[in-house]
Amino acid sequence: MTNQTMRIFFPLKVTSYLLNDYDWDDENPVELSSEEAMEYEDAILTAITNENRRRFENDRGLAEYIENEVLNKKVYSLYPSVEISDGELWGVMTAGLTEALSGEETAELLEFVVGLNRDGYGEVLKQYPIKTPDRIIYVSFWDSDKTYSLKTEQELKKSLPAPGHDGPVMGGI
Numbered sequence: 001m002t003n004q005t006m007r008i009f010f011p012l013k014v015t016s017y018l019l020n021d022y023d024w025d026d027e028n029p030v031e032l033s034s035e036e037a038m039e040y041e042d043a044i045l046t047a048i049t050n051e052n053r054r055r056f057e058n059d060r061g062l063a064e065y066i067e068n069e070v071l072n073k074k075v076y077s078l079y080p081s082v083e084i085s086d087g088e089l090w091g092v093m094t095a096g097l098t099e100a101l102s103g104e105e106t107a108e109l110l111e112f113v114v115g116l117n118r119d120g121y122g123e124v125l126k127q128y129p130i131k132t133p134d135r136i137i138y139v140s141f142w143d144s145d146k147t148y149s150l151k152t153e154q155e156l157k158k159s160l161p162a163p164g165h166d167g168p169v170m171g172g173i
Helices: 034-055 069-074 103-119 121-127 153-159
Strands: 004-011 013-018 030-032 075-085 088-097 135-140
Touching: 004 103, 004 153, 013 034, 030 034, 034 075, 034 088, 034 121, 034 135, 069 075, 069 103, 075 103, 088 103, 103 121, 121 135
Parallel strands: none
Antiparallel strands: 004 088, 013 030, 013 135, 075 088
16 A cells, blocks of 8 residues: 655653662652663563554554545555664654655644644553563653654754764864
């Protein structure tokens, strides 16, 4: 059904509560950096896979909720996940497209994903704890921080340093 894929990346907000002798320490939550959150990629992926199985009864995933008729026909499927890119854990929505999107349609899809992350699918993950051997984590696909933004895969790759580049290079004499 699909002949193209579009991947949309966004920062995750991962809150951690350490386990103590009896329960988890809800008095001292710690927000993990995207680098620290990489350690929990497998646990987060398992939680997302379980939620996807529970929630989706068809092969379209979140695309079934797209109200714009034209966009709904072009975006056949839409599934959430997480992925490590350049040493950071990112949230990812993968859209299976039946045909290329115009610039306006891409903007509309990005806005739809923001809504899903803020009030929909992302809200579900934020409410259920993911238990790991040493802590409980909550994952949010949304952050009200003003720096929160979505990036297409192409935009993300453009913003990453070139391979082998370790920072500024000082010139010689």
